[in-house]
Amino acid sequence: MKKRGQVTIFIILGIILLFIAIIFIQFSSSLKKQQLLSQQEELFGGLVTKEAARIFIQDCLNDPLEEGLKTLGQQGTLWEDQGGRDAFTENENGITYQNVPTFYAIRQSSSSEYPEAFPCQTADDPPAFCQYRYPQEASFGTAYLTLRNIQANLQRYVSREVLECVSKFTEEEISEEAELLTEQIEVDVSMDFNGLDIKADFPLEFSLSGENYFQLTNFEFFYETDFPRFMRAAVLNPIIWDSRYVDYDYSQGNLEQPTFSFAAPEANPNLVCREENNLQICDFPTMEGYDEMNIQLVKAKDDETGDEIFTFTAPDVYPFGEYSYRFARQDRPPALDYISRKECPAKFDYLVVPGDNSDLNILFISPKAHDADEDKPIGDGPESQITYSFEQGTKKLFPSRDIQDFVFPSTSDIPELEIKNDALPSVEPGLYNIIVTASDGKKEDKQDVRIFIDRPLDIDLNVDTGYTIKDENGNLISYSGYFSGREYWVSTEDPFLVSVKTPASSQTGLLDDPTITLSYSGRESFVEEPVTLGRTSNDVVYAYPWKQQSLGSYNTNIGGKPLIEVWKEQLQSRQDSSIFNQIDTIGGQLSLNYEASYCEEAKQETAVQKTLKVVGCIPHVNTEGHNFPYPFQNFVEVENDNQPNSIKEGDSINPFLATHACCDAATWTPLPAGTTCFTSPEDISCGGKSPELIDISEPAGYLEESRSVVYACDGVRGNTCLNQKEAETNLINPGFCADITTDPNLATSCSKVAVQCSGQPQWTLNKEEGWWCAGPLGCGNNREVSTLIVARNNPGYNFANLPENPDNRQFDSACTSNNQGSACLDLELGEGHCVKPFGRSARCEITGDQG
Known part of the structure; x- marks a missing residue:
């Protein structure tokens, strides 16, 4: 049991130690990886930031700049396949010269549709365009080589070359396995007088071992060179002058001078100019440096195209030493x-x-x-x-x-x-x-x-009055013939005609309607107004002293009176004709000015003048027998056996056309006042103006009279006869009524005569027919005869003693309230007395008639 427990403890300890070992290994590995990344970043920063800057300055920028400037000098530009902006096109933007595609620094600038517009800057307003005339400034080609053009092409060229340089640097200096991810590097080239200012933005990005690395670097440096100074002195400014001034001489001798001269239509206040041959010759300062840099120009012409090749060479252009620049100038037409x-x-x-x-x-x-x-x-x-x-x-x-x-x-x-x-x-x-x-x-x-x-400018000006003048030999001649070839005379009392002859009509659309101005340059102007004529009218006539269409226009009435009678008053009241109210024997110029416009820039002008004097009157002679002035213009002299040189009223005429009998033909002034100018023919009428009738109430209309009047000049007018000198009126047949049956002309003035009394003795009594010529003069009472005779205030009158022609001294022709009781004789009914019953009219009550 005890051994089994120990084994278990060792197993557990082994597992724990295994976990600790695994954790330690993982931590150690992670720590090494972090250290490696840190080392790579340090390596990237050290290589790319410091070292790359040096490489870029010395290699990736300097070398492309120098190569670009050399290439630019060989062909005038950098073409598209070299990184430039434009592709080379033969005879369009350049010409191949000595196997080198050479740039047209100056190229003809003309419209392909309107090549004849050259050298106008635009093809507007064909076919006249800008109406170029030397030395007008125009466009004699276009200067395509500019500072901006050079800078742009260098930027494109250097940018392309720098990108290749960076790619090579990445492979060689960082790692063969490094892959450059940057596709474009922005380079800005600015040219000033002493060199090139270079600015570059480097967005440097590459990948290595599965990782991407990026760093943005802004860089600027100045490239010192004499290239800008060389270009300005030899090329950039002169090609502008050459394209602007047709008389600019682009030559070695001209470039070496401190100024060049060009012609200008007017002086430039900013330049020194002088006048030569009606032109302004101005001096323009050239660019400094051409002579100091010992630049030499060699020109060659291409026989096929006429284009010229300009090659400029200087022995010492930093940093190149000897440097040449070449461009082509496209042939330009004259x-x-x-x-x-x-x-x-x-x-x-x-x-x-x-x-x-x-x-x-x-x-x-x-x-x-x-x-x-x-x-x-x-x-x-x-x-x-x-x-x-x-x-x-x-x-x-x-x-x-x-x-x-x-x-x-x-x-x-x-x-x-x-x-x-x-x-x-x-x-x-x-x-x-x-x-x-x-x-x-x-x-x-x-x-x-x-x-x-266009048709010829045939104009003329003539004056006429329509009058006839007796010349020095007594011959009658027309007014226009009388004054042919000498100054015209017009008067203070007569209208006159101005006849204007103008050119025939011009072609429609090319000439505007003409303007005709009549003016008088004497004491004062009488007309300054323009008269516009229609295209179909070649001759126009106007009547003056105030403008009318004809002389007949003056045969009119003003205020109920004929114009000829109130002529002087009209002249005084009109400002446009007051000059003709007074004599001007010195005379002035009557001018006809003709002007018509083809356009605003072009006018057709001509003028003709005639001398015009103002006299007192014109001794006009009427050739049709109207020898008496107004108001007797209608009377003519006739000859017959009974009354030689008698006067009668003829046709009605314009009063201005009657003979101006009050105008002195020798002096053209009015005759003295009192000079007889008209004696009227005997006027036969029943006017009742005879001295015998002066005390009779309403005498007109019954008795035939003759009347004649003598008129005299007033000393002021020559064409009127208005002053009555004397008049005489007499009865033609005393004691007899006017005979209206045999003389129809008396029917109007003798309209009160009764027909039965016509040609009869006054107060004729016709008992057989039963009428009596009563009335105020015994010729009827307003064309009526009477059938009643009243013995005024005599009730016992014996009508057996009635006179043969009873008159109105004893007898009335009607019963009235004033002769009641008077004896009366009704030539039809018999004798009686005048009675006036109450409320009834007075009447003749016949004896034995009690009704």
Whole structure:
């Protein structure tokens, strides 16, 4: 029993010791593993942080930078397969020169759709585009080599090379079994004047023995080099100037100077400029360093493309020693100056007006072009490379002739196109095309010149009054003929016509409606308003002194009176015509100014002037016998056997057109007051104005009279005769009533005569027919005869003693309350007495008649 118990105790102790051993082994193993990890971290930190920084500085950054700058110098850029941004494309972004893909640092910038837009910065507003003219600043190619471009390509190149360097370092220095997990290392390259500033972010990550290790390190250092200074002096700034100024000379001699000169349309206040040949020549400072670094330029031209290769070499560019940089400049066409004259870019480029009295009547084109590639134009000696040519476009000026018939060499051997006025009248007005080309043998710039042939600017200005003037020889001549070739005279009392002749209609859509301005430059202006004409109207007439459409417009009434009568008052009241209210013998200029716009930039203008004087009157002579001024303009003189040179009223005419009998033909001033200007014909009427009738109540309408009036000039007007000088009225047939049956003209004025009394003695009594010509003058009472005779206030009158022609001194023609009891004779019923029954009318009560 005792032995069995001891065995059990040993077993238990063995189990306990076994557990203790296992636990100790596990703890020891864990402790060793922790120590190993700690050692690995110490190893990673020591190798990657300190040692790697040194390696990166000396190897992984310096070497790629130097190689990148050398490669950049050999080809002008770093291509995509070298880590650069762009892939090389022949003749698009570079050219293969001496088996090296060389970058186009300057490339032609033109629209593929509109290559003729060159050198405009955009292809907007075709076909005129920006209307480039030397020395306008434009885009003579695009400078694709920039500081940003260089930095970006170096960053990509160095980043790629650094990643390969880190991968190699990981394998060699950490462990062959270490696997680099970093896919990209960010490198930033900034170039300043003295070198390159390098910044790098290293997200270094690799795996080893199943564990991943990561450490992020930011690193920056400065790479000292003369490369930036070299590039700025020889390349970066000059290619900008070369792409901006067509006359920039990219040459060794120009680069060595402290400034270069360029032409500008106007002075730059920030530069030193001087005027030469109507241009501003300005000096721009170059970059320092070119001469100090002893940089040399060698230029070569590719014969096939015309592209030029620029190779710059300096003997001592730190840290390389001798360093070269090469780039290509793509051949650029000559920049043809915009060919234009009176242009409207949206409509046409060149205006021709055949028959015009200015230089617009010929077509003359002398092309000019400047080449930014230093190619010389014709006329610059044996090095001339720019040539010019002309051809007709889609709309030909001369379909059956060669345009070369009109091309001639100038004194500088530049061909010029000249079509003179004698060849142009055969060309119909409209739009035509001539294509002008400037070429350097490889590239060309052309302009499709839109020629607008317009109708001639034929304008004229004439004044007329419609009057007839008696000249010095007594001949009657029209107003316009009288004043032909000399100054016009208008008066203070007559309207006049201004006849405006304007050019024929222009082509629709190319010329706006014209504006015509009439103005007078004498004492004061009488009209300054524009007159817009319709396209179909070539001749327009206006009547003045205030604007009307015709002379007939002045034959009107103002305030119930004819205008000719109140003419002076109207002139005084109107501001637009007050100049014609007073004589101006000095005269002024009547001007016609014609202006029409093709567009805002181009206008068509011309003017014509005529001298205009203001006189007192115009001695107009009416050629149709209307020899008397207003208000007698309708009277004419006629001849007959009975009354030679008698006057009668003729057709109604415009009062201004009657003879101006009160105007002195010698002085063109009104005749003195009192000068007889009209004696009216005898007026036969029943006006009741004869002196014998002056005391009779309502005498008009019964007795025939003759009346004539003499009128005189007033000394103020020449075309009116308004002052009555004297008048005389007489009875034609005293004692007789007007005969209205034989003279119909008297029917109106003698309207009160009874028909039975017409031509009869006053107070005629016809007992057989039973009527009596009573009334105020014994010719009836308002066309009525009487059948009753009353012996006024005489109750016992014996009608057997009745006179042959009883008058109204003793007899009445009706019974009234005033003659009650008077004897009366009813020519039909017999004698009686006038009675007035109560409440009834008075009547003649026949004797024996008690009813």
